[in-house]
Amino acid sequence: MTWQDTLKKWTSFTALDEDLEKQLDELSKSENELEDSFYTNLTFGTGGMRGMLGPGTNRMNIYTVRKAVEGLANYITQHIDHAHNKGVVIAYDSRYMSQEFAVETARVLGAHNIKAYVFESLRPTPLLSFAVRYLNTASGIMITASHNPPEYNGFKVYNEDGGQVPLKEAASIIEEVNKVEDELNVSVKSKEEIESAGLLEWVGETVDKAYLQELKTIQKQAEENTVNIVFTPLHGTAHDLVLKGLAQIGYDHVHVVKEQAKPDPEFSTVQSPNPEEHQAFEMAIEQGKKVDADILIGTDPDADRLGVAVKDGDGSYQVLTGNQLGSLLLDYTLSHSNDKELKNGQFIKTIVTTELGRAIASHYGVDTINTLTGFKFIGEKIKQFESDERQFLFGYEESYGYLIGDFVRDKDAVQAAVAACEMANYWKTKGKTLLEALDTLYEQHGYYLEGLKSLTLKGKDGAEQIAAIMEDIRKNPFTQLGGLQVTAIEDYQSSKRQLPIDATEEDITLPKENVMKFLLENDAWVCFRPSGTEPKIKSYFGVKTDDANQSKALLQNIQTEVEERINKIIHA
Template sequence: MVWQETYEKWTKHTALDKDLRKQLEELQGNDKELEDAFYKNLSFGTGGMRGILGPGTNRMNVYTIRKAVAGLAKYIKSNVNDAEKRGVAIAYDSRHMSKEFAVESAKVLGAEGVKAYVFESLRPTPVLSFAVRHLQAAAGIMITASHNPPEYNGFKVYNEDGGQAPLEEAEAIINEVNKIDRELDILVKNEEELLESNLLEWIGEDVDKAYLEQLKTIQKQAVNESTLEIVFTPLHGTAYYPVMDGLQQMGFQNIHVVEEQAKPDPEFSTVSSPNPEEHQAFEMAIALGEKVDADILIGTDPDADRLGVAVKDASGAYQVLSGNQLGTLLLDYTLSQTENLTNGKVIKTIVTTEMGRAVAKHYGVETIDTLTGFKFIGEKIKQFELTHEHFLFGYEESYGYLIGDFVRDKDAVQAAVAACEVAHYWKQQGKTLLEALDTLYEKHGFYVEKMNSLTLKGKEGAEQIATIMEDIRERPFTNLAGLNIVAVEDYQTSERYLPLEEKSEDITLPKENVMKFLLENEAWVCFRPSGTEPKIKSYFGVKTDSKDDSEALIKTIQEEVEERIASILK
């Protein structure tokens, strides 16, 4: 069906939401915007469904939410035991329309006879993951667009294990969603009906207390009377209460909050992006840190599944750690302080630093790789229950970490309290986190990683991203920065080609549109379209015997890759 037909169906729908109708009227005559809003349905990627708020099948609104929830309801009723009775746990962050979408989800579930447990106020993503397990729910829904700009919102699906729905489940759910061709006519029940028939239950404090109790289990040592000075910013999101409660419960007292960023704000008005991966998000935290002479600055994204950390360098200026650097510090501390490492496993993604593998090997622990996306780490943890392997730590380069498996998604609350414990430990040794990192580099090698992200919006952008991947796949690199390619990994065909040996091997991970090139001397490059944003990401990793050599090598590799991509787009 061409987009104009879908657009016409919406404009002629007599009961169309009045705000969406007004927005459609304002878009009249703007065919480019209208085409982008209606030319396709929002699809599930590595992190669920995410998009710009507004009218249209390719936008986040009550109708795309209803369609997604109706598909989920049909899936769990057919595939999960006692789904109607066990219900679905629902949480939401501080974004525009988040609570409305959460309640709308409950209304659709109620019409399907499925109970909904909805948090009475905003909560972090990891608390939703925990709630699914704690309540033994059949599934979970998180309304969030993570660290995206204010005009976005999103919808994440969690399975009964509390993890994001893995590929097979997500495909089955989306198949159910795609069977629904009349998103404007989906039945809903009103809130009063749901409460009267016990199909809606508001939840909150009891789940919070249970989560905080589990948070105690990741603590490795007492930190009472710690002199550590902490600055914390929740970046206008959901993390204020759980992080503050977690730090105080652990024993930290000297916590300074960036008050201007403590309150939820869907516009994220004090930052250009509410993303702790970006250094500008720490500007206010750095100013406060300088004022109180803080040892560590911690910042969480809006739904509190990602954590950024900044610490002082040798000159006394605050430096934001990369996700790989913080992950390495957390990993080393966790393994060094864990008594029983028998049959223990560390899980990381294929674009996360190889330094983690070196650290784990030092402690006699195996590292397992997964595709990008924490859903795959959660899926592995679930498998460990059958194989009796012991989960020790999971992380990805994009600031996502997990220590205790009572949550099955990345958890910035866990990471925040753990990072402060690690900083406390090293302060006792007379070192900052950067100095601690230097000791690890001296021991394991100077690993350096970078990531380039190219945003190409709309239908045209999606086509350009496809063209880049197609070109790289059809004309693979043979060398970069003078280093030969020793392996070409195509995760779409599940094939690893070894050009120097002229032979191929199978890749056992799930199929995904990813290309990775392994170079001599432990360098590597990986290309991956984002599953949730209009971006193509290029990841780079190197290892040499010195920081300067590693920085120079990775810069050369980046430049050669950028030239190649620019030539493709000409």
């Protein structure tokens, strides 16, 4: 079927949603936009789906959402006992159409006689993860596109453990979604029908209160609050839970950036509502200077990522990287854990996260587990600990995702915000800022420094270039970088680790993925990974020396060599 055939199917559908019909009329002025909207189906991948809003099979709209829910409903009724009664819990963020998509999800589930629990107002992603476990549902759905631009929305699926669905489970769900041939004719019941039949239950503050009770358990020590805090939820969902979480442990010196406190689907005060990008902190920094804040905290729209900025020696504010904040939180958590916790304790990180975390964990006698990129793999590991004596203590990834208490099974910016403020207060009582505490870690373990380069290559030609880069790196692997010898070559697609010095080979036990990682002398490394959601190839870098300036110079040298190599491949 051509895209024109699919378009004709939509335009001849007499029951087409009125708003989508109007948008379709507008699109008819641009054949290129029409083709892009209908030439393919919006991909339902291992984490769900995400795309631009609008009419068409390649867009987020009520029909593509219904198709996804239909596939998920078929999967859980086949694979999960008592799925109809256990039901599915649904949360949503502040984006355009989020609440509408949540209701559409409930309507499709209702047609399968599956109960839906829908939050009565917007909630953070980590609360959805918690709600799956608290309500004992068969699945969870979060309507969010995280920190994508305003014209996007998305659909994330969680399993009955409260974690993002692991690869094998995701493959089965994808298969069911792909079996749904006609998104326009998925059966639904009206909201009134499912409400009267008890198939739609609106969720209020009960889950919030249960979450806040659990949040108290991550507190490591109760000291008088001396830190002055500025908080921005970046127009998203974190406002209430972060403030309540801080207040219940006595942290009431919190100045909220008012212009960014209210939910706003346009995210109108920032270029991007992403705490990974320093521009998102501009208003918080301005307010921080006015109130002489010790710490600035910012959450992304669905509150699963946290950014932190702290004062440097000049009185300016420096935004910590995800690796830096994660290392500080890890050290604070482990230094306040008891001997029993440390004995069985496990720290989990991804393969592109700093090795400083491993050094810190080792210092406390705690094992480190590496996973592939993505918090779903960390959540999956935590689940495995339930069947043995191992105890989860902390997990993080370089992209500003952290988890302390396993009552949530996804990254949790609410937990991280509360923990970061408590940690800042602890170090302030010791006469140190978080930057000075970080320097202490570097002096103790070495000057670990990381870098990330993202290369955007759009369209069909871009996809071919990304494939060519990965193929060339595989066929002609680096032997040295920055004057350091390569000690291991890890190909996660073939699940093989080559050790050039010994001329031996080992198996990699992680799932297969299109990733290449090179381990160098002196704990340095480089990793290449095409993005799963954007037309990008990402190059990650990590170095370690005994001196900050040496680490900066070495990192720059390695990055330059890699960039030159990639440019040669692209322009070959």
